[in-house]
Amino acid sequence: MTGDQPGGGGLTAPAAAGRAQELVDLGDLGARLGSWRPRLVVSDMDGTLLDSAGEVSARTATAIAACRAAGIPVVGATGRGPRLLESVRAAMAGQGIAVLAQGGYVVRFGTGGERDEVLRTVGMTREVATAVIAAIEDVAGELIVAVEDAAEQAEALQPLRVQHGFDWPYPEPAHLLPRHEVLPVGAVLKVFLRSPRLGEDQLVALARSVVDPADAELTHAGLGFIEVLPPGVTKATGLAVVLDALGVGFGDVLVFGDMPNDLPMFEAVTAGGGRAVAMANAHPAVRAAAGDRTSGHDADGVARYLEALLALEGTDV
Numbered sequence: 001m002t003g004d005q006p007g008g009g010g011l012t013a014p015a016a017a018g019r020a021q022e023l024v025d026l027g028d029l030g031a032r033l034g035s036w037r038p039r040l041v042v043s044d045m046d047g048t049l050l051d052s053a054g055e056v057s058a059r060t061a062t063a064i065a066a067c068r069a070a071g072i073p074v075v076g077a078t079g080r081g082p083r084l085l086e087s088v089r090a091a092m093a094g095q096g097i098a099v100l101a102q103g104g105y106v107v108r109f110g111t112g113g114e115r116d117e118v119l120r121t122v123g124m125t126r127e128v129a130t131a132v133i134a135a136i137e138d139v140a141g142e143l144i145v146a147v148e149d150a151a152e153q154a155e156a157l158q159p160l161r162v163q164h165g166f167d168w169p170y171p172e173p174a175h176l177l178p179r180h181e182v183l184p185v186g187a188v189l190k191v192f193l194r195s196p197r198l199g200e201d202q203l204v205a206l207a208r209s210v211v212d213p214a215d216a217e218l219t220h221a222g223l224g225f226i227e228v229l230p231p232g233v234t235k236a237t238g239l240a241v242v243l244d245a246l247g248v249g250f251g252d253v254l255v256f257g258d259m260p261n262d263l264p265m266f267e268a269v270t271a272g273g274g275r276a277v278a279m280a281n282a283h284p285a286v287r288a289a290a291g292d293r294t295s296g297h298d299a300d301g302v303a304r305y306l307e308a309l310l311a312l313e314g315t316d317v
Contacts, residue, residue, distance in 0.1 A: 020298035022280035029308045038254035041067055043302055045078040047258040048279055051298050056091050063303035077235045079221045079261055081148045101189055102229055103238025120241045123150030123187030124230040132216045132228055136207045144194045150187035169223055194225035222259040236264035250274050256302050258282040
């Protein structure tokens with residue numbers, strides 16, 4: 001997948017690549033933060049914490065370790081589903097809690113031989129998923145479908161269910177299926193919808209015009225398709241599970257992100273008195289919602305911000 005999707009109207013992940021190495025002068029961070037300091041750092045992964053190769057750079061790993069040494073937990077919040085749990089575990093050095101599947105799956109990593117503890121898992125029935133897809137196709141035309149099967153969450157490594165022609169952007173195993181076999185018999189963790197004619201910004205806007213939030217949550221991560229999730233499932237509600245487990249509030253959070261699926265976190269954190277930081281390569285809506293900005297994800301933007309934060313007088317390092 002290369003370039004902007006037709007009719008997108010925003011910044012997709014491929015289009016953001018030109019800003020991935022952009023450097024942002026953080027200026028007087030201390031003046032902007034005043035006496036406020038985070039008790040928790042939360043970062044989106046793809047396009048934010050990870051570089052374009054999907055890796056945590058040495059500089060970013062060092063900054064995460066420094067935060068943790070200063071007593072500030074670092075949490076990953078990603079759209080990646082539980083089938084990609086091991087990649088999330090590796091990125092977070094196997095420590096702490098992670099929010100996956102846009103908030104639909106929250107897990108505390110086991111250490112020292114202990115098992116992982118799943119703190120949240122939700123699903124959508126096949127009947128609801130079918131009805132939501134049909135409603136969106138009524139206004140957007142025929143769509144190509146992929147599905148994350150909620151029944152497979154416990155195994156975590158089961159392949160995605162992908163309709164022929166979906167053009168899934170990641171090199172991972174997948175069940176390639178005809179359309180009528182893509183939806184499983186049981187619960188669905190989330191549905192991915194791609195249009196051959198519409199970009200994700202336009203498609204999600206059309207979908208929201210016909211889908212009741214009581215039936216499904218809709219978002220996108222700048223990858224050319226939209227995601228349909230169980231109602232109330234966002235990174236913000238997933239993060240709320242983390243906050244409850246750690247005994248901190250949204251006002252204690254410093255959050256980084258780049259795409260519209262991060263907006264619920266940005267909004268909840270900002271409303272609570274915390275701080276939201278957009279990457280240089282962020283979608284325009286994310287930049288507009290952020291209180292601050294940092295360098296692109298290929299320029300170690302998260303690390304640069306954390307380094308500056310930890311260097312502030314009065315921050316315990």
